[in-house]
Amino acid sequence: MHRRYFPEDFIWGAATASYQIEGAYNEDGKGESIWDRFSHTPGKILNGDTGDVACDHYHRFREDVKLMKELGLDSYRFSISWPRVLPEGKGQVNEKGLDFYKQLVDQLLKAGIDPAITLYHWDLPQALQEKGGWANRDTAKYFVEYANLIFKELGDVVPLWITHNEPWVVSFPGHAFGEHAPGIKNYQTALQVAHNLLLSHGMAVQSFRQLGLPGKIGITLNLTPVYPFSDNEADQKACDLQDAFINRWFLDPIFEGSYPEELHQIYRKKVGEFIIKNDDLEIINQKIDFLGINYYLRLVVKHNPDYNIFGVETVKPEGREYTEMGWEVYPEGLYDLLIRLHKDYAPEALYITENGAAYQDQIDADGRVHDQKRIAYLKAHLKNAHRAIEAGVPVKGYYIWSLMDNFEWAFGYSKRFGLIYINYDNQQRILKDSAYWYRTIIAKNYIED
Ligand SMILES: CO[C@H](O)c1c[n+]2c([nH]1)[C@H](O)[C@@H](O)[C@H](O)[C@H]2CO
Numbered sequence: 001m002h003r004r005y006f007p008e009d010f011i012w013g014a015a016t017a018s019y020q021i022e023g024a025y026n027e028d029g030k031g032e033s034i035w036d037r038f039s040h041t042p043g044k045i046l047n048g049d050t051g052d053v054a055c056d057h058y059h060r061f062r063e064d065v066k067l068m069k070e071l072g073l074d075s076y077r078f079s080i081s082w083p084r085v086l087p088e089g090k091g092q093v094n095e096k097g098l099d100f101y102k103q104l105v106d107q108l109l110k111a112g113i114d115p116a117i118t119l120y121h122w123d124l125p126q127a128l129q130e131k132g133g134w135a136n137r138d139t140a141k142y143f144v145e146y147a148n149l150i151f152k153e154l155g156d157v158v159p160l161w162i163t164h165n166e167p168w169v170v171s172f173p174g175h176a177f178g179e180h181a182p183g184i185k186n187y188q189t190a191l192q193v194a195h196n197l198l199l200s201h202g203m204a205v206q207s208f209r210q211l212g213l214p215g216k217i218g219i220t221l222n223l224t225p226v227y228p229f230s231d232n233e234a235d236q237k238a239c240d241l242q243d244a245f246i247n248r249w250f251l252d253p254i255f256e257g258s259y260p261e262e263l264h265q266i267y268r269k270k271v272g273e274f275i276i277k278n279d280d281l282e283i284i285n286q287k288i289d290f291l292g293i294n295y296y297l298r299l300v301v302k303h304n305p306d307y308n309i310f311g312v313e314t315v316k317p318e319g320r321e322y323t324e325m326g327w328e329v330y331p332e333g334l335y336d337l338l339i340r341l342h343k344d345y346a347p348e349a350l351y352i353t354e355n356g357a358a359y360q361d362q363i364d365a366d367g368r369v370h371d372q373k374r375i376a377y378l379k380a381h382l383k384n385a386h387r388a389i390e391a392g393v394p395v396k397g398y399y400i401w402s403l404m405d406n407f408e409w410a411f412g413y414s415k416r417f418g419l420i421y422i423n424y425d426n427q428q429r430i431l432k433d434s435a436y437w438y439r440t441i442i443a444k445n446y447i448e449d
Pocket of ligand 1: 020166222223295297354401408417
């Protein structure tokens with residue numbers, strides 16, 4: 001067997017997000033979030049599930065940190081619920097909410113686990129949505145005020161900061177397709193939201209630098225390598241457009257200070273303008289210490305003039321394996337993506353801030369969860385991350401999505417991504433076989449193939 005050793009200082013982690021695991025949706029002074037409102041709206045979430053209780057992590061965080069320590073995690077990526085610390089989004093601080101995160105960080109540090117904080121993982125205070133939400137440029141200002149509050153409370157002890165998780169998902173499923181909170185279906189609004197999210201990212205990075213904090217700051221993007229269905233010109237063009245739509249619309253402003261011009265022209269013609277002010281793109285183009293990548297699947301596309309505003313149709317190749325989300329298992333896509341990012345944008349460092357798969361997990365007669373498919377998925381993707389590292393790509397760490405089964409947005413609790421199985425009837429935690437497997441990988445710092 002060939003051993004693939006990872007760098008000595010490689011970070012092995014796992015990730016979650018506040019709305020998906022915390023519960024206590026209206027406890028101890030927490031304000032309403034847009035996901036509280038969305039999940040309480042009939043018809044939005046499968047089976048009428050909500051994040052009201054979720055994994056009850058708000059009350060069980062000490063037990064959960066003990067499980068992280070049992071796995072030997074180097075780092076734990078989690079998000080802060082903005083309305084838990086600022087119930088109205090700005091102004092009055094909820095000290096009990098802030099105290100929860102201070103206790104969580106304290107427990108992590110005592111367990112020898114580095115906290116990695118995502119400032120925004122989709123749960124905007126509803127009070128700000130009432131003022132227009134991310135479509136309102138002022139929300140960028142309120143985001144920086146919120147970020148500064150957290151920077152000042154935790155900035156001395158938290159080494160890794162992520163401003164936003166997947167602004168593409170916030171913008172398009174949330175504001176163009178209506179599938180995510182706040183459930184808006186307006187493409188022009190989505191473009192303004194994307195811009196204001198990027199602006200808030202740049203402003204928060206500037207503030208982080210001014211505070212002179214010791215940690216590293218970056219952003220996490222959902223990046224999906226796109227491949228043409230055939231080598232004909234129309235399919236190749238469709239591939240380039242889809243790449244610009246999902247990947248470059250965020251990568252280019254952050255790393256180059258400009259939007260992809262061809263796609264911008266299409267938007268101007270078919271959607272309308274969005275407001276960019278004087279030095280916005282200069283602010284967005286702040287130097288970041290790392291790029292976070294959420295990788296799950298690739299896309300294969302072909303030209304179809306009737307399909308959408310781009311004339312791009314995604315296809316599902318035959319004979320391939322798919323996860324419970326209907327996402328193709330394509331580990332090579334992670335290698336291709338990392339090589340492309342290194343070549344085209346050259347981030348100082350890269351972290352795989354999410355990679356994982358949903359499978360039909362169940363507790364067997366022996367009381368265990370034998371999730372062999374998940375182990376195979378993770379191993380294949382780690383192999384491709386290792387290939388990229390050997391090719392010179394500065395990948396510094398890997399966070400499995402997810403530490404535990406949790407609320408999978410519009411799919412509710414029907415999809416399980418966790419290393420830890422959650423029995424939602426009694427909140428029992430069960431380490432899946434993949435958790436034990438991951439523990440050995442962390443201990444050995446290599447995979448065998
Ligand atoms: C194409 O997948 C996306 O990049 C993506 C997948 N995922 C995500 N983004 C989100 O960051 C998580 O909150 C989800 O729970 C997780 C699993 O669906």
